[in-house]
Structure formats: C-alpha cells, structure tokens
Amino acid sequence: EVQLVESGGDLVQPGGSLRLSCAASGFTFSSYRMHWVRQAPGKGLVWVSRIKSDGSTTDYADSVKGRFTISRDNAKNMLYLQMNSLRVEDTAVYYCARSSNYFDSWGQGTLVTVSS
Amino acid sequence: DIVMTQTPDSLAVSLGERAIINCKPSQSVLGSSNNKNSLAWYQQKPGQPPKVLIYWASTRESGVPDRFSGSGSGTDFTLTISSLQAEDVAVYYCQQYYTPPLTFGQGTKVEIK
Numbered sequence: 095e096v097q098l099v100e101s102g103g104d105l106v107q108p109g110g111s112l113r114l115s116c117a118a119s120g121f122t123f124s125s126y127r128m129h130w131v132r133q134a135p136g137k138g139l140v141w142v143s144r145i146k147s148d149g150s151t152t153d154y155a156d157s158v159k160g161r162f163t164i165s166r167d168n169a170k171n172m173l174y175l176q177m178n179s180l181r182v183e184d185t186a187v188y189y190c191a192r193s194s195n196y197f198d199s200w201g202q203g204t205l206v207t208v209s210s
Numbered sequence: 211d212i213v214m215t216q217t218p219d220s221l222a223v224s225l226g227e228r229a230i231i232n233c234k235p236s237q238s239v240l241g242s243s244n245n246k247n248s249l250a251w252y253q254q255k256p257g258q259p260p261k262v263l264i265y266w267a268s269t270r271e272s273g274v275p276d277r278f279s280g281s282g283s284g285t286d287f288t289l290t291i292s293s294l295q296a297e298d299v300a301v302y303y304c305q306q307y308y309t310p311p312l313t314f315g316q317g318t319k320v321e322i323k
Contacts, residue, residue: 129312138303138314138315138316138317139252139254139260139303139305139314139317140314141310141311141312141313141314144310144312153310153311155311156311189259189260193307195248195265195266195307196248196250196262196265196266196305196307197250197252197260197262197305198262198265198271200259200260200261201259202258202259203259
C-alpha cells in the first residue's frame with residue numbers, strides 16, 4: 095500500500111524558515127516524480143513544486159521561486175521542502191503527492207501557519 | 211500559465227439525479243505526441259486529501275464507481291456524476307498536467323438538494 099506521511103508543519107513568524115518532510119513507503123520511491131501541493135484554509139489546491147525521480151530537475155510556482163527548495167533522498171525514501179522567508183500567505187496545509195502524470199497518491203498533509 | 215476555470219462554483223442536486231461540472235483550460239491540454247488530454251479530476255471531502263477520480267480526461271481510476279465519468283477534449287471538459295449518492299458530497303477539482311506550473315480549477319462544491 096502506498097503511504098505518504100508529511101511532517102514538520104508548525105507555527106512560524108513571518109520571515110522565518112521551516113523544513114517539511116514526506117516519508118514514502120509501499121512503492122519504489124526512486125521511480126516517481128514527487129510534488130508539494132498546498133491548500134490555504136478554506137481555499138483551493140495550489141501546486142507548489144515538483145522534483146524528478148532522480149532529483150535532477152525541479153520546478154516551482156512563481157509564488158515560491160527563490161524562497162522554497164524541493165529535494166529528495168532516494169536512499170531514505172524521503173521528500174523535503176525547505177521553506178525560507180515565509181510570508182503570511184504561505185499559511186496552508188502542505189501535501190506531498192506522487193505522480194507518473196496526474197497525482198495518484200497524496201499524504202494527509204501538514205499544517206504550516208505563518209503568523210506573528 | 212494555463213488557467214483552469216470550473217463552472218459552476220457550487221451546485222445542489224437531488225439524490226439519484228445527475229451532476230455536471232465543467233472545466234475550461236485557457237489553452238489546449240491535448241498532447242501532440244500522445245494524442246491524450248492531460249486533464250484529471252479529483253474529489254476532496256472535508257478534512258481529507260484529494261483523491262483522483264479521472265485522468266487523461268476520461269479514464270476512471272481503479273476503484274472509482276462507474277457513476278463518475280469524464281469527457282471532453284482540448285479546452286472543454288466535463289465531469290458527470292450520473293446518479294448522485296450521499297457519499298459524493300465533496301469539492302471537485304479539475305487539474306492540468308500538460309505543462310508546469312501545474313494548475314487546478316477553483317473547485318466546485320457539490321451538495322444534496
């Protein structure tokens with residue numbers, strides 16, 4: 095069974111940093127592109143970033159480019175999102191998701207709250 | 211960026227009746243190399259992550275009831291729930307995976323009338 099478990103969400107002040115993690119199991123992690131998708135409270139889904147299966151290529155939404163960094167450790171079956179210079183508008187539940195094309199598996203999400 | 215516009219924003223349908231949700235990408239999501247539309251539909255219930263229902267515009271994910279169907283091509287797509295059940299109350303999103311940034315529609319809330 096595919097499992098994706100996010101962690102690392104917390105309350106952080108504007109301008110602060112946070113690193114999210116996603117532990118993957120039940121599939122060959124190194125064969126799949128992985129993504130972060132976020133959802134602000136009461137709002138819709140917004141794609142944040144993706145990383146190729148071997149980690150060689152990354153893409154970002156314009157809203158996080160230069161502030162967030164996606165990475166992965168295929169030996170540990172882990173996906174990460176380093177978030178710097180956090181803004182109030184980054185407050186959201188952050189989901190990690192697996193894709194071959196569409197998002198076929200999602201974690202339960204971790205809540206990031208940016209507030210003073 | 212490809213903007214995904216869903217209509218309506220919400221709809222209320224009687225149990226057993228049909229629900230139709232539309233999705234219009236701002237540009238075609240039909241791939242020239244594979245002749246497939248890179249469009250998926252997701253269902254999200256309160257407090258849960260999204261779940262894929264349909265991909266490649268019309269392929270039902272394994273385990274999804276056959277009352278859910280997807281159709282359309284290019285810049286005009288539809289998700290149909292043929293006979294609404296109580297457990298279908300949720301928000302539904304379309305999403306294009308044709309090109310980054312990957313984008314979602316704003317969501318359509320489906321309720322029971």
